[in-house]
Amino acid sequence: MKNFYITTAIDYVNGSPHLGHAYEKVLTDVIARYRRMMGDNVFFLTGVDEHGQKVQQSAKAKGVPPQQFCDEVSQEFRAMCAKLDISNTDFIRTTEERHKKVVRQLLQQLFDKGEIYKAEYKGFYSTRQEQFLQDKDRNPDGSWPEIFGEVTEITESNYFFKLQQYQSWLIEHLKKNENFVFPRYRQKQVLEFLAEPLNDLCISRPRERLEWGITLPFDENFVTYVWFDALVNYYTAVIDKPEFWPADFHVIGKDILVPPHAVYWPIMLKACGIEPPRSLLAHGWWSINGAKMSKSTGNFVEPMAFADQYGVDALRYFMIREMSVGQDSDFSQTQFLARYNAELANNLGNLVNRTLNMTNRFAGGVIPAAETQDEVELELQRLWDKTRDEVLGLYDGFQFHIALERTFAFVTATNAYIEKRAPWKLGKSTDAKDQALLKTTLATIAEALRLATALLPAVMPSTAQKINGVLGYEPGAVWKDELTWSTRLTGKKVAETAILFPRPEKPAAEKK
Template identity: 85%
Template sequence: MNTFYITTAIDYVNGSPHLGHAYEKVLTDVIARFRRLMGDRVFFLTGVDEHGQKVQQTARARGIPPQQFCDEISQEFRDMCAKLDISNDDFIRTTEPRHKKVVRDLLQQLFDQGEIYKAEYKGFYSTRQEQFLQEKDRNPDGTWPEIFGEVTEITESNYFFKLRQYQDWLIEHLKKNEDFVFPRYRQKQVLEFLSEPLNDLCISRPKERLEWGIPLPFDEEFVTYVWFDALVNYYTAVVDKPGFWPANFHVIGKDILVPPHAVYWPIMLKAAGIEPPRSLLAHGWWSINGSKMSKSTGNFVEPIAFAEQYGVDALRYFLIREMSVGQDSDFSLQQFLARYNAELANNLGNLVNRTLNMTNRFAAGVIPAAEAPGEAERELQTAWEKTRDEVVSLNEGFQFHIALERTFAFITATNGYIEKRAPWKLGKSAAPADQALLRTSLATMAEALRLANALLVAVMPGTSGKINAVLGHRPAAVWRDELVWGARLTGNKVAETAILFPRPQTTK
C-alpha cells in the first residue's frame, strides 16, 4: 500500500477562520479522501501557527496571556474543521511540546554544522509580515506596499541561516523536478525569484522585542523567527511515523509560495540532510461579490454560519465546483444559489427522489433485477464507463471542478434516460414486455444513481452516505469495485423519500 502525506498550511491565529481557510481545508480534504478511495494509506495534517509578534500584540491589547488567546482561536479552527467534515488525521499547534522539541533539535543541528551565525542587522522591518525588507521590496515611488503595513528601520544583532549558499542547489532541484509546484506555471515564478541573489535568512528575534516564540537552544535570549518555526510543523507531525516523509503535497495559498514554502523550506531541509517535500500545491484566492474579502465592509463569508444555513455539503460542492485549482475565483450568493438549485436540488436531488418514488410505486419499494437491457440501457452504461474513466483521471490531476461537471453530466443523462423510458407509462401497461422493461428501467436508474454517487463521496461525504442509505446500499471495501456497473442493488429495500437539498430560506 502506498503512503500519501498531505498537509494544509497552518493558519495564523491572529484572526478567526474565513472562506479562504475553509476552501483550503475542503480542497485538501477532497484530495485526501480521493487518495484513500484509491487505496493509499493517507496521513492528512492541518493545524495552527501560534507564535509571533502579531499574536503577542493582540493578546496584550486584550489583556490576556498569549496562550489563552491562542487556545481560543485554535478552537475556532478545530470547530470549522469539524463542521466542514474535514477528515484530518492530526491537528498540530506550534505551541505544543512535541513541535518545540523538533524545532529546537533542528536549530541546534544547523548551528552545530555551522549553518547559523550571529551578525548585526540594520534595515527595514515589517511588523505585519514579521519579516525584514530590502530596497527591492519598495514600490517604484519609494513607498512600501500596503501588504507590509507599518515599516520601521531597526538595528539589532540576530542569528542568520546560510540560505544563500544553497541557491544553486535549489535552482537545479527545481529544474530536475518540473512538477515540484502545481500549477506548473507557478514554478516559473519561483525560478524568477531565484534569478537574483538570495540573502541569508534572519531566523531569530531578540526577546526584548518578542517573547512569544520558541527560544533558540544555543542562545535563550532570542526566539525563533516565526517562519522557521512554522514550516517545521510538517516534519514534526510525522517524525515518529515511518514511511510518510517526504510529504506528497503541501497545499498552500499562492501568497506564501515564495519565498517561505518554495525557497526557505526546501533549503532548510537540505541543510539538515532531510529530503524535501515532493510537491507544493498553490491555490488561488477567493473574492466576494467581485471584491476583496473584508470583514470591516461586510464583504465576508463566515464559513460555519454559511454551512449551517445552506448545508455543509452544498458549501463543499460549491467551493470545489466553482474554483479551478490554482486559479482565483469569486464567491457570490447568487452563483451559489444558482448551482444549489440547478445542480444539487433539481438534478441530483430530483434523480434520488424519482428513483425512490417509482421504486416504491411500481415495485413495492424493492429494487428489481434488470431483465432485458435495450439500446437506451446500453447507451447509459457506455456513458458511465466514459464518465468513470474521465473523472478518476481528472481527480488524479486535481481537476476536480471538471470532474464534477462530468459527473453531473452523467446525472443529467440518467434523468434523460428516465424521461425516455417513462416508467410511469410502463406501469400502466399490463403487457409482460412492458412490465419487464419497467423492472429493467427501475434497476437501471437505481444503479446509475449508485454509480454517480460513488464519484461524489470525496466532495460530499455526508450526502453520499445518505444516498447509499436510502438505496439500502453498503459500499464495497474497495472503491474501484464500486465503479463497475452491475446488480449490487437488486433486492434492496429503498426509503420512501429523501430531502437532501431543501429549498434554502434566504433573507435576501
C-alpha cells in the same frame, strides 16, 4: 498499500477562520479522501501557527496571556474542521512541546554545523508582516505598500541562516523535478525569484522585542522567527512516523509559495539532511461578489454560518465545483444558489426522489432485476464507462471542477433516460413487455444513481452516505470495485423519500 502524506499550511491564529481557510481544508480533504478511496494509507495534517509578534500584541490588547489567546482561536479552527467534515489525521499547534523539541533540535544541529551565525542588521522592519524589508519592496515612488503597515528603521543583532549557499542546489532541484510545484507555471515563478541572489535568512528576534516564541537553544536571549518555527511543523508531525516522509503534497495559498514554502523550506530541510517534500500545490484566492474579501468593508463569507444554512456538502460542492485548482475564483450568493438549485436540488436531488418514488410506486419499494435491455440502456451504460474513466483521470490531475461537471452530466443523462422510458406510462400498461421494461427501467435508474454516487464521497461524503442509505446499500471495502455496472442493488429495499437539498428559507450568511 502506499503511504501518502498530505499537509495544509498552518493558519495564523491572529484572526478567525474565513472562506480561504475553509477552501484550503476542503480541497486538501478531497485529495486525502480520494487517495484513501484508491487504497492509500493517508496521513493528513493541518493545524495552526501560534507564535509571533502579532499574536503577542493581540493577546495584550485583549488582556489575556498569549497561550490563552492561542487556545481560544485555535479552537475556532478545530471547530471549522469538524464542521466541514475534514478528515485530518492530526492537528498540530506550534506551541505544543512536541513541536518545540524538534525546532530546537534542528536549530542546534545547524548551529553546530556552522550554518547559523550572528550578525548586526540595520534595515527597515514591518511590524504588521513581522519581516525585514529591502528597497525592492518599496513602491515606485519610494513609499512602502500598505500591506506592510508602519515601517521603521532599526538596528539590532540577530542570527542568520546561510540560505544563499544553497541557491544553486535549489535551482538544480527544481530543474530536475519539473512537477515540484502545481500548477506548473507557478514553478516558473519560483525560478524567476531565484534568478536574483538570495540573502541569508534572519531567523531570530531579540526577546526584549518578542517574547512569544521558541527560545534558541544556543542563545536564550533570542527566540526563533517564523521560518524555523512554522515551517518545521510538517516534519514534526511525522518525525516518529518516518514512513510518511517526505510529504507527497503540501497544499498552500499562492501568496505563501514564494519565498517561504518554495525557497526557504526546501533549503532548510536540505541543510538539515532531510528530504524535501515531493510537491507543492498552490491554490488561488477567493473574491467575494467580484471584490477582494475583507471584513473591514463587510465583503466576506462566514463559512460556518453558510454551512449551517445550506448544508456542509453544498458548501463543499460549490467551492470544489467553482474553483479550478490554482486559479482564482469568485464566491457569490447568486452563483451559489444557481448551482445549488440547478445541480444539487433539481438534478441530483430530483434523481434520488424519482428513483425512490417510482420504486415504491411500481415495485413495492424493492429494486427489481432488469428483465430486458436494448440500445437505450446500453447507451447509458457506455456513458457511465466513459464518465468513470474520465473522472478518475481528472481526480488524479486535481481537475476536480471538471470531474464534478462530468459526474453531474451523467446524472443529467440518467434523468433524461427516465423521460425517455416514461415509467409512469409503463406502470399503467398490462402488457408483459411493458412490465418487463418497467422493471428494467427501475433497475437501471437505481444502478445509475448508485454509480454516480460512488464518484461523490471525496467531495460530498455525507450526501453519498445518505444516498446509499436510502437505496438500502452498503458499499464494499474496495472502492474501485464499486465503479462497475452491476446488479448488486437487486432486491434492495429503498426508503420512501429523501430531501437532500431543501429550499433555502432565510437570507444567506453573507455580508455585502
